Every structure is written in structure tokens, then in C-alpha cells.
Amino acid sequence: MAGASGSGEQWSSRLGFLLAAVGFAVGMGNIWRFPYQLGENGGSAFLIIYLCCALGIGLPLLITEISIGRRGQGSASKSFANVAVECGRSRNWGWVGTLGIFCAFVILSYYTVLSGWTLDYFVKASTGAFKGVDADATSSMFGALLGSPAKLMFWNTLVHILIILIIRQGVQAGIERAVKVLMPALFGAILIMVIYGIFAGDMATTLRFLLEPDFSKITFGTVMKAIGQAFFSIGIGMGSLVVFGAYMPKDFSIPSSATYVILLDTGVAVLAGFAIFPLVFQYGLNPGAGAGLVFQTLPLAFGQMPGGQVFGAVFFVLLISAALSSCIGLAEGVVNWVDEHLKIPRKQGILWVAGAGWILGIASILGFSTWSEVRLLDFIPSYRGLDIFDTLDTLAANNLLLIGGACSAIFFGWLVPKALKLEEINVKDGLFFGFWRFMIRFVIPPILIVTLVMGITEAG
Numbered sequence: 522m523a524g525a526s527g528s529g530e531q532w533s534s535r536l537g538f539l540l541a542a543v544g545f546a547v548g549m550g551n552i553w554r555f556p557y558q559l560g561e562n563g564g565s566a567f568l569i570i571y572l573c574c575a576l577g578i579g580l581p582l583l584i585t586e587i588s589i590g591r592r593g594q595g596s597a598s599k600s601f602a603n604v605a606v607e608c609g610r611s612r613n614w615g616w617v618g619t620l621g622i623f624c625a626f627v628i629l630s631y632y633t634v635l636s637g638w639t640l641d642y643f644v645k646a647s648t649g650a651f652k653g654v655d656a657d658a659t660s661s662m663f664g665a666l667l668g669s670p671a672k673l674m675f676w677n678t679l680v681h682i683l684i685i686l687i688i689r690q691g692v693q694a695g696i697e698r699a700v701k702v703l704m705p706a707l708f709g710a711i712l713i714m715v716i717y718g719i720f721a722g723d724m725a726t727t728l729r730f731l732l733e734p735d736f737s738k739i740t741f742g743t744v745m746k747a748i749g750q751a752f753f754s755i756g757i758g759m760g761s762l763v764v765f766g767a768y769m770p771k772d773f774s775i776p777s778s779a780t781y782v783i784l785l786d787t788g789v790a791v792l793a794g795f796a797i798f799p800l801v802f803q804y805g806l807n808p809g810a811g812a813g814l815v816f817q818t819l820p821l822a823f824g825q826m827p828g829g830q831v832f833g834a835v836f837f838v839l840l841i842s843a844a845l846s847s848c849i850g851l852a853e854g855v856v857n858w859v860d861e862h863l864k865i866p867r868k869q870g871i872l873w874v875a876g877a878g879w880i881l882g883i884a885s886i887l888g889f890s891t892w893s894e895v896r897l898l899d900f901i902p903s904y905r906g907l908d909i910f911d912t913l914d915t916l917a918a919n920n921l922l923l924i925g926g927a928c929s930a931i932f933f934g935w936l937v938p939k940a941l942k943l944e945e946i947n948v949k950d951g952l953f954f955g956f957w958r959f960m961i962r963f964v965i966p967p968i969l970i971v972t973l974v975m976g977i978t979e980a981g
Contacts, residue, residue: 531692531768544703544846544849557810559731560794575783580783581965582755587762589604590768596763596767597621633848634910637673637680643841677882688856689867689871715796727799730808748968753918757926800822823836855874856871930961930962934966
């Protein structure tokens with residue numbers, strides 16, 4: 522069976538697919554955002570709600586996207602169009618896949634900038650730049666990075682070069698080979714940090730912060746946060762998972778593969794909490810610092826702790842692995858679309874994609890300094906006061922992903938015949954299929970639409 526776009530490429534093994542999919546799903550949000558939300562929103566009570574959202578919403582949508590990709594055997598847009606035609610529907614449904622690819626490209630443009638931060642801080646950690654710093658020094662250090670367009674462009678260029686070198690090699694020689702290095706590096710770095718936290722950090726306070734259930738903190742807003750975290754973390758709606766499905770051989774089980782991806786993605790996020798917060802509490806740092814926890818607060822701990830130079834470098838290896846593997850997944854979906862629709866060969870297509878992403882990334886970079894007063898969508902309540910970087914992030918993560926996810930559910934749930942669904946997912950018409958079909962048709966679309974509308978109309 523040919524792979525996407527007729528290339529003949531497929532994942533060489535189920536492990537290769539899982540590492541690539543998990544690598545795509547695991548990103549910076551898993552490392553700092555999820556543990557913080559876990560601790561601030563009821564500990565294990567939030568974890569239970571998150572798992573319900575991940576398995577009840579994320580899993581059905583993940584199965585849906587992979588199934589569309591494997592059935593459609595093309596880029597995200599062509600896969601939707603091919604499945605639609607097979608079911609007697611209009612090829613225009615391909616726009617759902619195109620929307621996902623556009624969303625992936627937007628995310629790629631600013632995620633590479635964020636990835637550049639991790640490279641800069643790895644160098645800082647490795648050279649002992651955090652030794653003896655105080656809060657003012659770490660804040661100034663981060664501000665100096667954001668205020669230096671030349672430095673940010675250098676790191677952003679380096680990230681794009683790494684992406685080009687990996688993706689131009691193809692699925693097995695490029696992506697699989699890369700994730701077989703990046704994912705073990707990520708898991709190894711997390712385990713090293715967790716073990717260090719057990720012996721040198723405040724693990725007792727961490728256990729209470731992350732796992733002690735506090736159901737009084739659970740509100741409707743908390744549930745919305747859990748949905749948003751599950752949706753973005755898994756990578757639904759970006760088109761890349763459709764392409765990953767197009768590379769999947771028929772003998773791979775979609776439901777079991779999708780379940781492993783979600784459980785591993787969640788496991789990394791929880792482990793990250795046990796790697797970070799023992800240091801935060803041990804050194805009296807602010808656990809609610811959000812993104813600043815990584816780039817402004819943790820350097821304080823690395824500057825004080827024994828072996829801080831080594832463990833700081835290990836920690837930023839973790840971040841580099843998470844960030845770069847996500848960039849690879851995002852870029853692959855876009856390159857696949859360019860290859861198929863613009864008839865540009867893969868090795869040239871990645872240059873076009875990387876070049877366009879690099880140019881759009883300049884807007885985010887300048888938005889931290891020269892264009893810091895620019896507010897692109899200030900007339901929309903949820904975008905009010907956001908700079909260019911945050912505007913792009915909100916557009917992609919809070920709006921485009923939800924639209925794409927809802928449309929995917931409606932398309933596959935209502936317009937694709939039951940027999941085709943059973944054949945492609947390769948399950949029996951039983952309890953699991955019934956639950957999945959019910960969620961896709963009746964539960965997920967209204968939840969995503971309500972979340973989308975609330976996200977647009979309410980000020981952030």
C-alpha cells in the first residue's frame with residue numbers, strides 16, 4: 522500500500538509511529554503548563570477531569586484523524602477529500618484538512634521562536650550563567666533575550682536548519698530516526714530530574730501540590746481548562762496526525778495506538794511536575810509563575826543547587842527534545858501538503874515551508890521589542906492587549922484547532938457510513954465503537970462549539 526501522496530513511505534514499526542506521535546504531542550505545554558494547572562486546579566481532582574477529557578474527547582478525535590488519514594492516503598486536505606468522495610460527498614470537505622495545515626503552519630512559525638529560547642538557555646545553563654543569580658538577574662536575562670531580535674533570529678534560524686535536515690530525509694530515515702533519539706533523551710532527562718528531586722528537593726510538598734484532591738476548586742471554568750489542555754496537548758486539529766495516519770500500515774491497531782499516545786503524553790506531563798516542583802518548593806520559588814517558571818524562576822534554583830550547572834543543562838535538553846519533536850510533527854504535515862498540492866518535491870518543499878515559517882516568525886520576534894505595541898486583533902475581547910506572539914498562539918490554539926476538531930467530528934461522525942468506519946478502525950460493532958460513535962456525533966461537536974464561542978467572546 523502506498524503512503525501519503527503515493528510516496529510509498531510508511532512507519533517502519535508501531536514503535537516508530539508511537540514515538541513520532543508522542544513526540545509531536547509532547548511539547549512545552551506538557552513541561553510547565555500542565556503541572557501548574559494540575560496544582561492550581563485541585564490536584565488529582567483536576568487530573569481525573571483531564572483524563573476524562575483526554576479519553577472522552579481527545580481519544581475519539583485522535584482515532585478519527587488517524588482513520589481519515591489512513592483511509593484517505595494523502596495530505597490532510599486530500600485525505601478528507603478522498604474519504605468524502607468515497608462516501609458520495611463533495612470534495613470540498615478537503616477544506617477541513619487545509620484549515621488544519623494552515624493552523625499547523627501558524628503554530629510552527631512561533632513555536633520555532635519558543636524552541637530557540639530553549640537552545641539559548643541550554644547554552645546559559647551549560648556555561649554556568651545561572652550561578653549566583655537573583656530574581657532580578659534572571660528577569661533581566663530573559664528580558665534581554667526577548668529584547669534582542671538578532672539573537673532570537675539566530676536561534677530561530679538554527680531551529681529551522683535542524684528541521685530541514687531531519688524532514689528532508691523522509692519518514693523512516695528522517696522523522697523516525699530523529700524521534701528515536703529525541704524521545705529517549707526526553708524521557709531520560711525527566712527521570713534524572715525526578716530522581717534528583719526525590720533526594721534533593723521537597724517531594725512531600727510536591728505530592729500534596731500535584732496529587733492531593735481538592736474538589737472545591739473544580740468549577741465549569743476548570744473543566745474548560747481541562748478540555749483546552751487535552752485538545753492542544755494531543756495535537757488534534759493541526760492536520761499532522763492525519764498525515765501520520767496516512768503513513769500507518771493496515772495491520773496497526775488505531776484504537777490501541779491512539780490510547781498509548783494519550784497515556785504516554787499525559788504520563789510525560791505528570792512526570793514533568795515531579796521533575797520541576799520539588800526544586801520549586803525546595804528553594805522557595807513561586808509555583809504559579811507559568812511560562813516564567815522555566816525561563817525566570819527555575820534558573821534561580823539551578824544557580825543555588827549542588828550540581829546546578831549539570832542539572833540545568835539536563836533540564837533544557839528535556840525542553841529542546843520536547844520542542845524540536847513538536848516542530849518536526851508540525852512541519853511534516855505542511856511539507857506533505859506542499860508536496861501534494863503545489864507539486865514541489867519534498868527536499869525543495871521543506872525549504873519553502875521553513876523559509877515561509879522563518880519569515881512569519883520575524884513578526885513574533887519583533888513583537889517582543891520593536892513592534893511591542895502592535896495589537897493585531899485588539900477589537901476582539903479575547904485578543905485584547907495581546908502582542909503578536911500571543912495573538913498567533915490564541916488564534917491557533919483557542920480558535921482554529923476547535924473549529925477543525927468540531928468539523929472533523931461532524932464529517933466523520935455523520936457523513937461517513939458506519940460500515941466504512943468499522944472497516945477502517947478495524948473494531949467490532951460493540952461497546953467501544955458505540956461509545957466512540959456517540960461521542961463523535963453528539964457530545965464532542967457541541968462541547969467544542971461552546972468552548973470556541975466562549976473563548977472568542979470573553980476577554981482574557
